[in-house]
Amino acid sequence: MESLKDQLIKEKLPSHVAVIMDGNGRWAQKKGNSRIFGHQHGVTAVREVTEAAAELGISYLTLYAFSTENWNRPKHEVDALMSLLVSTIGAETKTLLKNNVRLNAIGCKECLPTDVLKNLEESIAKTSSNTGLTLTLALSYSSRWEIVNATKQIARDVREGKINPDDINDDLFGKYLTTNNMPDPELLIRTSGELRISNFLLWQIAYTELYFSEVLWPDYRKEDFYEALLDYQKRERRFGKTSQQI
Ligand code: IPE
Ligand code: IPE
Ligand code: MG
Secondary structure: OOOHHHHOOHHHOOOEEEEEOOOHHHHHHHOOOOHHHHHHHHHHHHHHHHHHHHHHOOOEEEEEEEEHHHHHOOHHHHHHHHHHHHHHHHHHHHHHHHOOOEEEEEOOHHHOOHHHHHHHHHHHHHOOOOOOOEEEEEEEEOHHHHHHHHHHHHHHHHHOOOOOHHHOOHHHHHHOOOOOOOOOOOEEEEOOOOOOOOOOOOOOOOOOEEEEOOOOHHHOOHHHHHHHHHHHHOOOOOOOOOHHHO
16 A cells, blocks of 8 residues: 555645644543643644655645633643743754744734743744745734734725725735735644634635544644645635536
8 A cells, every 4th residue: 555645646735734733632631631731742743744744845834823712721721831832942943944944923922921932033033044844833823813903004004005995905915914925725724623713814714625633633643644635635626616617
């Protein structure tokens, strides 16, 4: 049997894959451990998927790591997630450099604790000239936050005469979003069996293929990622046209 990776058609790989990494808490609780233990083990899955995407030559990988709504979790869990971010970003920068990965972040940067922001910005700066995969972490991110911010900025630019209201279209709106320098994801994966979007990239996923996996994030491995990509490659993306037109 050909391996899953070998079955992938190189020319039909998505350029941008987005992932809602979900199920850390349930994974840990099933093992009788604290939810934090699950988050710690989620790092392994992040490493696996990043490496798989980089090896395949995928250009953009966007990971939903912490939502605006996640600030409402118990303080000890939020604190643990933030310190995990600090230590992980610090420790992984070497690997990012080795794999030619450029780190990027979207979300409310000023909402993050200063030590998280400092490590993040350092790692972004150190990897900024890398030319391989762009790894974007969505941190303190939510799509409605992003869309509201974009709208505010457009309104300011109209007031200052920089743009004409008649020029506002899909393209222009997209330029005001935090994802302005990347294509829309062709594929969105959510793990842990939950069938919802949870305020992630609402504008950008207008025509994205959705893939839901039952695997809990800490168990997610390269093979699971290949499986999602294979499924994606079997889909017919019609964009409103008929099958015959494709
Ligand atoms: C995803 O796992 C990680 C974050 C949202 C930060 P969860 O922590 O949501 O795990 P479950 O969904 O409770 O199992
Ligand atoms: C979505 O997961 C956010 C991240 C993966 C960071 P949640 O586990 O917070 O989503 P809901 O609240 O269950 O929809
Ligand atoms: Mg969850």
